[in-house]
Amino acid sequence: MNMHHRTNNDPDLRTTLLERLRPMLAPMGTAGWYQHGNRLFSYCSIDRERLKAIELPNPLIGILLRGQKEVWLGDTVHVFEPGTVFVLPGRVRMDVVNIPAEHTPYESLVLEVPSLPPGISPLIGQQSGIGTHGFTIPLDTDLVDALVHAATSIASDAAGDVLKALRLAEVLTLMQPLAAARPLFETSLAEEVAWTIRAAPSEAWTVERLARQLGLGASTLRRRLASEDQSFRKILRVERLKAGRSAIASGASSVAAAEAAGYHSRSHFARRYRENYGTSPKGRRIG
Structure with missing residues (x-):
């Protein structure tokens, strides 16, 4: 039996996040990877695609901008709607399905997190693993602000590395208590x-x-x-x-x-x- 987990975030906060990230959307009718800064990308697909048994080298923070995303772990599927913020773990095998909407492509904003910035501690003395909490990050106004500021700063050529690390640290500080964000803080x-x-x-x-x-x-x-x-x-x-x-x-x-x-x-x-x-x-x- 397949198990389905669908996101349940505040739709108003998801809409606010999408509106504020709208300038980072790829042009309609285009597909591929678009680099916005160091380890920050948007990915756009016009056709439905299924990526089987992928294994990410590093954990990542993602924001679904358009379309729908499914992440399969065994028989359990996690379904993401536009405006959903999610964390995918590194070194875990999963199937991913990217699904365009009827009149728009699939698109997500993705930030790889290969290491934690200064001042952010990893999980200490806790058993690692995804568990049953899934991948979806619950939104609040502080996190929406922090995500927008981080994406804008990382994508900016004018922002220095210190500011970019600070903005990422702000996001991670807000995410650290959340079960779904654990893969970001697991370490050797x-x-x-x-x-x-x-x-x-x-x-x-x-x-x-x-x-x-x-x-x-x-x-x-x-x-x-x-x-x-x-x-x-x-x-x-x-x-x-x-x-x-x-x-x-x-x-x-x-x-x-x-x-x-x-x-x-x-x-x-x-x-x-x-x-x-x-x-x-x-x-x-x-x-």
């Missing part, structure tokens, strides 16, 4: 470990303590990190040295930087710092 175990240490680099981290925080056994943590060609010791050193370098850049003394990085010995910190960055840590002089 190595990055989970790095983020956990990054939040408190001076703590007395051990592989056992960190594994408990992530809900894993120590041997499981070591094995999974090894499968990613990483190790707890290597990640710990990198994150602590980053913390020390940031402290020095902020004007701290080399002693204070060593403490911020979790090093009890300033000479040990200086030696590791030189090995990693090729220079000695020259912090603010004391006295």
Whole structure:
């Protein structure tokens, strides 16, 4: 038996979103990919098409502009109407059907999210997976505003990379609590470990303590990190040295930087710092 999930967003908000994104629509009667900026595209199809067993390399945020879209996972189909905002996961096999309307083509606006911008944390210590929540992002006025600002900024040649990253971060901040947005925030175990240490680099981290925080056994943590060609010791050193370098850049003394990085010995910190960055840590002089 096929299961159908149809979007149930506020139609007024979907209409508002479509009206504000109207300048990004492709000309009628054309088809293909249209690049609007780094990783931002619109895709237009005049004919109905079914893409079988596709597997996206990265998760993406999509907005259906015209026509209808179906996403099939096994026997379950998710149906999207114009104005729907959706998130599709990376590395998950699915069938996608793009369906033009009677007098208009199919068109969607798509933004790939291969990595999270600064300040946006991944899911930490949570089991990944799509689950049963589907792909549809519920809309509110704040998210509609953020999506329009992000699309406009990313598509603009005049907007700098800092502004574009900021606009994307605003969208992701609003989406982060939403179950359907989880694929955007899933990451490798190595990055989970790095983020956990990054939040408190001076703590007395051990592989056992960190594994408990992530809900894993120590041997499981070591094995999974090894499968990613990483190790707890290597990640710990990198994150602590980053913390020390940031402290020095902020004007701290080399002693204070060593403490911020979790090093009890300033000479040990200086030696590791030189090995990693090729220079000695020259912090603010004391006295």
